[in-house]
Structures are given as structure tokens and as C-alpha cells.
Amino acid sequence: MKKVLIACVLAFALTGCAGQFGKIQDVIAVTTTSVQNPVTKKSLYQFENAMVVAFVGLNSYKRACVAKAIPQSCKTTIAKLQVYTRKIPGVLRQVRAFVKNNDQVNAITAFNTAKALLAEFKSVAAANNVKVQ
Amino acid sequence: MDYLAILALVQKGITVAQALMEVSKDASPALTAIKNMLSGLPENDITDEQMLAVEELLDAQIAEFNLEIED
16 A cells, blocks of 8 residues: 555656656647647657656556545546547558548548547546646 | 757656656657657657557557456
């Protein structure tokens, strides 16, 4: 349990310190903004990395929940978040395929859907005091 | 380019990385992603290997979170 708590504190510290990572925050801001420009490999790469950082925060929260290190209302919060996170794999598969095939019309649509899902689950997380970057 | 700001960023990153790695291997995906964000931004193209690596990292993180919590 102690290890879980330490991990949670450090996960929070990471998100706090990330406030000073201006460059990272710029990237994250870009990754949650709708685009009409072509979706390049680089922009998809940035987006996927930003998603990894967000999910590491979510998984830290989930592990603390499973370990009963935090109030068990966390299960309800996780279920709320999963409404959005469970839609992500399908959308990601589409974006990746469209970018690889350079199908820009569909890539832009799917990419914006993925960004909207990221923004939505971040919003739910923030409303429930779950720290994700 | 503001090299002092970049140096401060790197120093802070190293401090956080050391602390995280001492207590939890679970932090490594976040650190990898942060490193990717910092190093993958220049104009050079993203290779297929880099792309595949981040895809695998993200898929694993999503799959973990999406699993049901067992009571």
C-alpha cells in the first residue's frame, strides 16, 4: 500500500512538475485542439505520446483504487472514464490506418474524434479530481 | 532559442525521472513518452520504428485502464 501511495504522490508530482515543462504543455495543448490540416506521422506521434502520459496518470489512479488506497468511490469514477477510454482503441486504429494510407479526409475526421475523446475523458478526470496531464 | 530554459527543463526532467524510477517501474511509460515529446519534435521524420514503439506503449496503457476492476 505504501508503494502505491508513493507512486500516486509521485504521479501527482509529475503532473505538477509538468507545469514547468512548457514545451510538453504546448504539445498537449496542440493535441487537444481540433485540426483541419493534414494529419502527419509527426502530429499523430505527438498525439500518441500525449495520450501515453494521460493514461499513465489514469492507470496510477486505477492501481490505487484496486489497492483500496483511495476512497472506493473511485470505482464509479473509473467507470465514468471508461465510457470514453473504451472508444479510443477503435478510433486510434482508424487514424493510424488513414494516416498510413494518406487518406487525409478520413484521417482528419478520425483524428479530431480521437482528440475530442481525449478532451472529454480529461474533463471527466478533472471533475473527479483525477490528476492526468 | 532559449537555452537556459531548455537546460532548466532538462534538469527538472532528470530530477523527476530519478525519483520516479527509484520507487516505481510503472512510471517508465510516462518518462518514455515525455522523452519522445521532447526529442521527437524537430523537423526530422518520425521513423516507422518510433511510431510502432509509441503505438505499442499506448495500446498497453489503454488496455490496462479499460479492464474491468475485479471486486
